[in-house]
Amino acid sequence: MKNIKYLTVLFLLVIGCTKAFAQAGVKLGMDMIQYKQISVKNAQGKTFNLSTAARLQQAFGKAKVVKQADEVLGGYSYKYRYDGLKAYFHDDHVQDLTITGKAYQLVLGKHSYRVGDDSKVLRTQFPVSYKAGLADAKVQRHLVMGIAVGKVVTDAFVTISCDANGRITEMSVSENNN
Numbered sequence: 001m002k003n004i005k006y007l008t009v010l011f012l013l014v015i016g017c018t019k020a021f022a023q024a025g026v027k028l029g030m031d032m033i034q035y036k037q038i039s040v041k042n043a044q045g046k047t048f049n050l051s052t053a054a055r056l057q058q059a060f061g062k063a064k065v066v067k068q069a070d071e072v073l074g075g076y077s078y079k080y081r082y083d084g085l086k087a088y089f090h091d092d093h094v095q096d097l098t099i100t101g102k103a104y105q106l107v108l109g110k111h112s113y114r115v116g117d118d119s120k121v122l123r124t125q126f127p128v129s130y131k132a133g134l135a136d137a138k139v140q141r142h143l144v145m146g147i148a149v150g151k152v153v154t155d156a157f158v159t160i161s162c163d164a165n166g167r168i169t170e171m172s173v174s175e176n177n178n
Contacts, residue, residue, distance in 0.1 A: 029132040031125075032146045033158060038173060039107045040085070040097065047107070050097065050173065053089045056080055063087075084115075098172040106171040108145075108158065119143065119166045147173070 040048045048059040057063055063080040070077040070090055077090045084101015087094055099105075105112040111125055122143055123130045133143045141163065147156040154175075161170040 029128060030144050030146050031127070031129045032148045032153065033108055035147050035149045035154070035156070037107075037109045038147070038158065040099065041105045041107055041112060042085075043103045050094050052092050052094075053078060053080060053087075054092075056087055056089075056094075060085070094173075096172065096174045098170060100170050106158075106160075106173075113160065113168060113171060115168050115170065117168045119160070119162045119168055122160065 035050070038050055040050075042060050046059040048056050057080070060082055063082055066079045066081070067076050068079060069075075073090050073095075075090070077088050077095065080087045080089065083103065084099065085104045086098050086100075088096040100115060102115050105114050107113075109125065111121075113121065119130075126143060126145055129143045129145050133141075141161060143160040143162075145158040147154050147158060156173070156175045159172050159174065160168055161172075163169050
């Protein structure tokens with residue numbers, strides 16, 4: 001009989017934790033976006049879906065590549081640089097991608113964003129993140145969304161930075177490797 005009580009409590013705890021993780025984005029003051037809904041598009045309409053370095057160059061052409069020691073992950077990472085876009089790869093997996101130029105768009109779901117856009121366009125798609133980070137652009141100028149894979153909340157984030165006038169200055173997709 002005791003075992004049934006313990007199993008029931010354990011079952012309810014697991015259910016509660018699963019629901020809490022599914023709602024973690026809202027509780028943490030940020031919206032969530034599915035990993036598969038994130039991509040980058042260049043001025044020629046070519047798309048990179050956050051996969052391998054080979055696919056990045058297939059989509060955007062040859063990049064300037066720098067090999068560097070990776071103190072956090074060990075081994076080496078490779079920085080691929082274009083005018084207005086840089087991407088870091090470790091073990092041929094994208095770790096960080098940053099857009100700083102108008103020739104690239106960050107596509108989040110059905111919407112795309114460019115450097116120079118007014119941050120107010122983010123308000124309707126990401127209301128929780130907007131309220132937490134951009135509602136008062138004089139105080140904080142970063143909008144952060146968590147990235148999920150299905151119902152699993154990951155340690156990856158989309159960050160959109162803005163200037164004092166509310167214009168997008170930089171957009172990045174990053175994994176937390178700490």
